[in-house]
Amino acid sequence: MSAQDPHFFDLVYQVVRLIPKGRVTSYGAIGKYLGTGKSARMVGWAMNACHNAKPKVPAHRVVNRNGLLTGKAHFNPPEKMQQLLEKEGITVKNDQIINFEKHFWDPAKELEW
DNA sequence: GTCATGACAAAGA
DNA sequence: TTCTTTGCCATGA
Numbered sequence: 001m002s003a004q005d006p007h008f009f010d011l012v013y014q015v016v017r018l019i020p021k022g023r024v025t026s027y028g029a030i031g032k033y034l035g036t037g038k039s040a041r042m043v044g045w046a047m048n049a050c051h052n053a054k055p056k057v058p059a060h061r062v063v064n065r066n067g068l069l070t071g072k073a074h075f076n077p078p079e080k081m082q083q084l085l086e087k088e089g090i091t092v093k094n095d096q097i098i099n100f101e102k103h104f105w106d107p108a109k110e111l112e113w
Numbered sequence: 114g115t116c117a118t119g120a121c122a123a124a125g126a
Numbered sequence: 127t128t129c130t131t132t133g134c135c136a137t138g139a
Binding site: 008031036038039040041042045046049 | 133134135136137
């Protein structure tokens with residue numbers, strides 16, 4: 001196809017959109033669910049293209065393994081990410097999610113098979 | 114076709 | 127414990 005074939009990106013967007021409100025996940029968890037597993041970078045890379053994804057992708061629910069809002073700087077505006085997370089009931093302090101484990105949502109487990 | 118970069122993650126010192 | 131290094135796969139030039 002001459003048109004883009006971002007099948008990998010599309011998969012990432014699908015999973016991210018499945019994240020329940022008030023929950024968060026990590027790049028590695030998504031990558032693992034997609035099968036890329038070891039390459040969490042690809043997930044973050046896909047997020048970089050999420051600006052062109054429709055409908056929009058709740059990337060603010062995706063953080064790194066440490067629960068840190070590493071990609072907040074890529075938002076528009078960056079502060080919006082924390083705003084959205086707090087709005088959904090998630091506490092964010094110093095760009096870090098409090099009780100990250102409690103809000104953690106693993107697609108490979110929650111969605112199971 | 115090869116080199117360099119990237120919103121990460123796990124292992125080693 | 128924190129800091130540093132390596133691996134990972136895909137995209138862009």
